[in-house]
Amino acid sequence: MNGLTTKYTNIVLAVPHSVGVPLDFDWRGDATVAASAKRWTDWHTDDLFGVEDARISVVKGRLSRFDCDDERLEDEGDRLCRYAIEGGIDQREIGARQWNARLAEWFRYRAELMAAVAQGDRPLIIDCHSFPSDLAPDVDICIGFNEDCSKPSEETLAVVTDAFRAAGYAVAHNRPYSNAIAPLGYRGHSLMIEVNKRCYLDAAELDIGDGFAKLHQTLSSIYTKLLKGVL
Numbered sequence: 001m002n003g004l005t006t007k008y009t010n011i012v013l014a015v016p017h018s019v020g021v022p023l024d025f026d027w028r029g030d031a032t033v034a035a036s037a038k039r040w041t042d043w044h045t046d047d048l049f050g051v052e053d054a055r056i057s058v059v060k061g062r063l064s065r066f067d068c069d070d071e072r073l074e075d076e077g078d079r080l081c082r083y084a085i086e087g088g089i090d091q092r093e094i095g096a097r098q099w100n101a102r103l104a105e106w107f108r109y110r111a112e113l114m115a116a117v118a119q120g121d122r123p124l125i126i127d128c129h130s131f132p133s134d135l136a137p138d139v140d141i142c143i144g145f146n147e148d149c150s151k152p153s154e155e156t157l158a159v160v161t162d163a164f165r166a167a168g169y170a171v172a173h174n175r176p177y178s179n180a181i182a183p184l185g186y187r188g189h190s191l192m193i194e195v196n197k198r199c200y201l202d203a204a205e206l207d208i209g210d211g212f213a214k215l216h217q218t219l220s221s222i223y224t225k226l227l228k229g230v231l
Contacts, residue, residue, distance in 0.1 A: 007122070007226075007227070007228065008120070008122050008123065008124040008189075008226050008227055009055070009120030009121050009122045009123065009227075010055050010056070010057065010116075010117070010119050010120030010122075010123050010124075010227075011055065011056045011057070011123070011124050011125075011126060011223055011226060011227065012056075012057045012058075012059060012113060012116040012117050012123060012124070012125045012126070013049050013050060013056065013057065013058045013059070013126050013128050014059050014071075014113060014125055014126065014127045014128060014181055015042070015045055015046045015049060015050075015058060015059065015060045015061065015128045016042075016060075016061040016065065016069070016070040016071045016109065016127075016129075016181075017040070017041060017042040017045070017061060017064075017065045017069075017070075017071075017129065018041070018042050018043065018044065018045045018046040018060060018061065019041070019060075019061055019062065019063060019064045019065075020037065020038070020041035020043060020064060020206070021064065022064055022066070022067060033066060036066075037064060037065075037066045038206070039132055040065065040132075041064065041065065042128070042129050042130045043130070043197070043201055043206050044200070044201065044207075044208055044212075045128050045129065045130055045195070046058065046060050047208070047216075048128075048130075048195070048200055048212065048215060048216055048219070049126070049128040049193075049216075049219055051219075051220050051223060053223065055120070055227055056223060056227075057116040057119065059109065059112045059113050059116055061105070061109055062105055062108075062109075063102070063105050066081075067081065067102060067105075068080050068081065068102040068103075068105045068106055069081075070105065070106055070109040070110075071127075071181055072106070074184050080102050080103065080106055081094065081099075081102055110183045110184075113125065113181075113183055113186075114183060114185070114186065117186060117188055122188070123188045123189075124152070124156075124188065124189050124190070124191065124226060125180065125181060125182070125186070125188065125189070125190040125191070126190075126191050126192075126193055127144070127180040127181045127190060127191065127192035127193070128193060129177070129192065129193070129194045129195070130194065130195045130196070130197050130200075130201070131176060131177065131194050131195070131196060131197065132197055133196050133197055133198045133203075135176045136172065136175060136176040136196070138170060138172075139170055139171070139172045139175060139176065139196060140164070140169040140170045140171065140195070140196045140198075140199050141164045141169045141170070141171045141172070141193065141194070141195060141196070141199075142171075142172055142173075142174070142175060142176060142177055142192070142193070142194035142195075142196075143157065143160060143161060143164075143171060143172070143173050143174075143191065143192065143193060143194075144173070144174050144177055144178050144179055144180050144191070144192030144193075144194060145157070145173075145174070145178075145179070145180050145190070145191055145192065146179050146180055146182060146190065148182075149187075150180070150182040150186070150188065150189055150190040151189070151190075152189040152190075152191050153189075156189070156191070156226065157173070157191075159222070159225050159226065160191065160193075160222055160226070161173075163218065163221060163222045163225065164218060164222075167214065167218045169199070169215075169218070176194070177192065177194050178192075179192065180192035193219075195215065198211075199211045199215055200212040200215045200216075
């Protein structure tokens with residue numbers, strides 16, 4: 001490989017689902033939904049993906065995905081509240097103040113993403129997630145992308161894939177999840193990185209596990225390569 005054809009000026013880490021505790025909206029009384037939230041929260045991904053670098057911004061969801069799923073698409077406004085979906089609740093029963101607060105969070109998240117990508121001429125959004133191990137036992141790292149103008153170059157995908165594989169991780173593209181967030185009006189590349197929870201998380205305690213430091217360092221090295229290019 002001769003090097004990256006695209007050297008990004010800035011990276012925006014989109015971390016939508018790391019909050020696991022209800023804030024103002026309390027669904028913990030529903031045992032089924034609470035268990036589902038435990039499984040589907042991307043625990044500690046803000047710490048796992050985040051680094052101290054002026055060229056790297058972190059945009060983090062402020063509510064649990066069961067209160068407001070920040071990554072619902074523009075035409076999925078009726079599915080913002082996963083609690084209502086999984087709990088079988090008619091969303092019309094949610095009070096106006098609570099619903100408007102959820103909607104405000106959804107717009108806030110996208111506005112912060114757009115403000116962050118505007119800090120450079122060639123931005124890259126990295127959509128940061130984790131997935132339960134049983135979804136794809138043979139996959140450590142899932143790299144997702146859209147099949148449109150937001151898809152990074154093949155060179156960029158190879159740099160990311162090769163870095164994970166060199167560190168000993170099993171990598172798949174668009175499996176078990178596909179695509180990456182690209183807000184309406186965004187002109188730039190977007191890449192999703194889904195991490196198997198077993199690679200960094202103590203699943204029983206929902207706390208940082210033994211593999212956290214290695215994976216965090218691997219991610220940091222990937223950011224450096226994407227920002228500077230590799231030879």
